[in-house]
Structure formats: C-alpha cells, structure tokens
Amino acid sequence: MTERIPTRLIETLSPTPLRLTPSQAGGAIHTRSFSGRFRNLRLYGAGFLFLLFFGTAWLDWGGRQAVLWDLSAHRFYIFGATFWPQDFILLSALLIICAFGLFAITVVAGRIWCGYTCPQSVWTWVFMWAEKTLEGDRNQRIKLDAAPWNADKLLRRGAKHGLWLAVSLLTALTFVGYFTPIRPLATELFSLRLEGVAGFWIAFFALATYLNAGWMREKVCVHMCPYARFQSVMFDDNTLLVAYDAARGEGRGPRRKGSDPRAQGLGDCIDCTLCVQVCPTGIDIRDGLQIDCIGCAACVDACDTVMDKMGYARGLVGYRSQRQLEGGRTRLLRPRLVGYAGVLLVMIGAFVWALQIRPLVSLDVSKDRGLFRENAIGQVENIYTLKIINKTQQARRYRLALAEPGPFELHAPRELALAPGEILDLPVSVALTDAAPASSSQGLRFAVTALDDPGLRSEAGSTFTAPLQR
Ligand code: SF4
Numbered sequence: 001m002t003e004r005i006p007t008r009l010i011e012t013l014s015p016t017p018l019r020l021t022p023s024q025a026g027g028a029i030h031t032r033s034f035s036g037r038f039r040n041l042r043l044y045g046a047g048f049l050f051l052l053f054f055g056t057a058w059l060d061w062g063g064r065q066a067v068l069w070d071l072s073a074h075r076f077y078i079f080g081a082t083f084w085p086q087d088f089i090l091l092s093a094l095l096i097i098c099a100f101g102l103f104a105i106t107v108v109a110g111r112i113w114c115g116y117t118c119p120q121s122v123w124t125w126v127f128m129w130a131e132k133t134l135e136g137d138r139n140q141r142i143k144l145d146a147a148p149w150n151a152d153k154l155l156r157r158g159a160k161h162g163l164w165l166a167v168s169l170l171t172a173l174t175f176v177g178y179f180t181p182i183r184p185l186a187t188e189l190f191s192l193r194l195e196g197v198a199g200f201w202i203a204f205f206a207l208a209t210y211l212n213a214g215w216m217r218e219k220v221c222v223h224m225c226p227y228a229r230f231q232s233v234m235f236d237d238n239t240l241l242v243a244y245d246a247a248r249g250e251g252r253g254p255r256r257k258g259s260d261p262r263a264q265g266l267g268d269c270i271d272c273t274l275c276v277q278v279c280p281t282g283i284d285i286r287d288g289l290q291i292d293c294i295g296c297a298a299c300v301d302a303c304d305t306v307m308d309k310m311g312y313a314r315g316l317v318g319y320r321s322q323r324q325l326e327g328g329r330t331r332l333l334r335p336r337l338v339g340y341a342g343v344l345l346v347m348i349g350a351f352v353w354a355l356q357i358r359p360l361v362s363l364d365v366s367k368d369r370g371l372f373r374e375n376a377i378g379q380v381e382n383i384y385t386l387k388i389i390n391k392t393q394q395a396r397r398y399r400l401a402l403a404e405p406g407p408f409e410l411h412a413p414r415e416l417a418l419a420p421g422e423i424l425d426l427p428v429s430v431a432l433t434d435a436a437p438a439s440s441s442q443g444l445r446f447a448v449t450a451l452d453d454p455g456l457r458s459e460a461g462s463t464f465t466a467p468l469q470r
C-alpha cells in the first residue's frame with residue numbers, strides 16, 4: 001500500500017538549480033517556520049544570550065551596576081573588579097583570545113558562530129518570529145505582500161513594525177546602558193527627558209537594530225560582514241559544514257511513500273524544496289557549498305522532518321566534511337586544530353597569570369618642567385607630581401617613600417588615605433642632601449605600599465636634575 005506525500009510538502013517552487021538567490025536578486029525572502037533539534041539548540045543558545053545581554057545590565061554588585069564601562073570616569077567595572085585605562089591591554093588580550101577561540105571553532109564547525117550565536121542572526125530570528133506571529137507563516141506572508149492595502153494589512157504591518165521598533169529600542173537602551181548607568185538612563189528615556197549624547201546613541205543603535213534585523217537581514221551576512229569573507233580560508237577538508245549528500249539524494253523527484261525510489265531511478269531527495277523554504281538566506285543547499293550559507297542548519301531540520309515522514313534515514317542534508325562527502329572519515333584531531341588549541345591554551349594561561357599579577361595600586365610620576373630650584377635651607381630641589389590610584393574596592397592607607405633614598409630626601413606626607421577607586425594627584429618635592437652631586441642627572445624611584453598588605457605595592461622611576469658646580 002503506497003501513500004502520497006502530503007501535498008503541503010511539495011510546493012511548486014522550481015526544482016531547477018537557482019542561479020540567483022532571492023537575496024541576490026533583491027527579492028524578499030519568506031522563510032517557512034520549522035522545528036527540529038538544531039532549531040531547539042539555537043533557541044536555547046539564543047535564549048541564554050538574550051538573558052545574559054538584557055539581564056546583566058540590570059544586575060547590581062557591591063552597590064553599583066555589575067557591568068559598566070563608565071566612559072566619563074574612565075573605568076570598567078565587571079562585578080567585583082575595576083579596570084582602568086592602564087589595564088586595557090588586558091581587555092585587548094581578552095578580545096584576541098575570543099578571536100582565536102572563534103578561529104578554532106571555525107576550523108571544527110565552519111560558520112557555526114554565524115548560524116547560532118552571532119547577534120545579527122539571533123536578532124534576525126527574533127524579528128522573524130515577530131513577523132510570523134503577526135503576519136502568519138510563509139504562504140500567508142506571500143499573500144499579504146501581494147494583497148492591496150486594507151485595514152487588515154495595515155494593522156498587521158503596523159503591529160509588526162511596532163514590535164520590531166520596541167525590541168530595537170530595548171536593545172539600544174540595554175547596549176547604551178553598559179556605558180551609562182542604565183537605571184537613570186531608562187527613567188530619562190521613558191519619561192521622554194532623554195537628550196544629549198546618550199539620546200543620540202540610543203536612537204542610532206535602535207535604528208541600526210531595526211534596519212539590520214528587520215530589513216537587511218541576510219544581506220548583512222552575505223554582503224557586509226567581513227568575517228564571512230575571510231573565514232573560508234580557515235576551512236579544511238575536515239571542517240564540518242552543512243552539506244547535501246548528492247550521492248544519496250540524486251536523482252531528485254517526487255514519488256509515492258513506500259515505493260522503491262531506486263526502482264524509479266530516484267535518490268532520497270523528494271524535491272519538496274522545504275530546505276529552500278526555511279533557509280534564511282534563500283539558497284538551495286543542493287547546489288553545493290555557497291558563501292551565502294550561514295550554517296544555521298534550518299535546512300537540516302527541515303530535511304530530517306521529510307526523511308522521517310518518508311521513512312528514510314536522516315541526514316540527507318547534515319553537518320559533514322568534504323572528506324566525508326568523498327567517502328572518507330572526518331578527522332577531528334589535525335595539526336591546524338591542535339595548533340589553534342595550543343596557542344589558545346597558552347594565551348588563556350598568560351591572561352590568567354596577567355590578571356593575577358595585575359597591580360591593584362598604580363603609581364605614575366611626572367617631573368615638573370622647571371629643572372631644579374634651591375629650597376629655604378639651600379638644598380637643590382626637584383618637583384614631581386605623583387598620580388596614585390587605589391584600584392581595590394576597599395579604602396586603604398598607603399605609605400609613600402623613596403625606594404632607595406641614597407642622597408635624596410622626600411618632602412611629602414608619609415601616609416596617604418585613599419577611598420576605593422580614588423585617584424590622587426599629589427605634588428611632592430625631593431631634595432638633594434649631598435652638597436656636590438656625582439652627576440647632573442640621577443635616577444630615583446618612588447614607592448607606595450599598602451599598610452595592611454605589603455604585597456600591594458607599586459614603584460615608578462624618574463630623574464633628579466642638579467647643577468654640577470654650586
Ligand atoms: S533535500 Fe530534503 S528538504 Fe530539500 S528538497 Fe530534498 S528532500 Fe526536500
């Protein structure tokens with residue numbers, strides 16, 4: 001007993017290879033909704049990232065916003081730690097580590113970052129969900145597009161754009177809230193009192209989100225994203241990419257469920273084009289690997305559903321390597337990957353070490369422009385300005401001294417009290433106790449040491465200038 005394939009699976013899209021994707025041809029892409037394990041994976045991953053992004057901005061830690069890049073105070077707070085402009089080398093190192101991590105993941109699984117966690121993709125999926133909720137699934141949206149303007153179309157379109165704008169505004173508020181304390185920012189925004197620089201950036205990021213995720217979508221991935229352009233150089237024969245198993249799938253064509261496709265000269269692809277209909281970039285994965293493919297695996301889920309219904313094995317479209325497609329086995333451990341992983345481990349180790357030894361008190365010295373002067377008791381004297389930063393979260397007392405006094409005498413308070421995060425600019429003078437200096441320019445070092453923790457110490461050097469003949 002044979003059974004026809006449900007007609008809704010056999011849409012009348014052209015089965016011939018598409019030379020221009022709708023995106024490339026400038027047409028709108030109406031994706032069909034689908035379910036499956038990769039969609040669930042993306043849903044959980046994106047949900048977690050969304051929570052992280054929107055939730056963290058509202059968290060408090062130690063009486064202040066937990067994560068805040070305070071531009072006006074030149075400080076970056078991340079939970080209990082405070083980073084200063086002098087620590088930005090650490091933040092740069094962190095970015096380099098993330099980039100290397102991304103390279104390593106790309107070697108293993110191609111554009112998996114693009115399909116699952118890239119903000120452009122995540123926000124686009126959210127906007128597509130809003131579109132589907134308010135305008136219906138693929139066929140209803142195609143009909144709505146073609147329909148003349150009437151009250152229903154106006155209402156649906158208006159609601160969709162309203163929801164897109166609301167998500168965009170919240171996104172922008174949250175993003176700017178990582179640079180300006182978010183609570184007062186939100187109060188000003190929702191009471192329509194927001195102006196100035198923060199107002200400009202919220203409007204800018206809201207517009208960028210609305211345009212990128214609502215209107216430009218896959219065009220950003222295909223035409224604008226620089227990462228899409230160069231990541232293919234990281235691929236090798238063992239990189240897992242979403243691919244169609246042409247040897248198994250061809251020749252494609254409709255058939256009755258339960259019939260023997262081989263007897264009809266057919267492969268496992270029933271040519272239902274569902275894989276094309278769910279693709280957010282509008283491509284046909286059966287045409288081979290394409291730069292437009294963001295590796296989201298929507299086509300894998302769609303095709304697996306079809307295979308289940310047909311009683312065929314899953315995986316006609318799936319993650320596989322070039323080597324696998326040619327009949328071999330994917331090698332996970334390979335020199336390039338081991339190299340990336342090794343460098344990554346070394347970098348993470350160095351980063352953790354640098355974090356551990358990061359000085360939590362900082363001392364900078366700048367010498368006064370005047371070369372020297374004579375003080376009231378006839379000693380040669382140089383003037384300096386010390387900049388001391390207490391980078392800890394506690395109020396602390398520090399001892400100030402010359403590291404090796406030698407012939408010098410420091411004229412400054414011996415003890416300093418600094419509040420958490422306080423920056424102290426302190427003018428001091430150093431006098432020469434020798435009547436006849438050995439050189440016209442000698443080095444000297446200042447030191448600050450926490451009274452309650454001698455390990456909390458910083459030194460900085462400068463020079464002392466004196467006339468040789470007096
Ligand atoms: S690859 Fe799968 S989803 Fe795509 S047309 Fe063939 S059977 Fe349908």
Ligand code: SF4
Nearest residue numbers: 279293294296297299
């Ligand atoms: S071809 Fe498949 S994996 Fe690639 S973008 Fe389209 S749906 Fe996603």
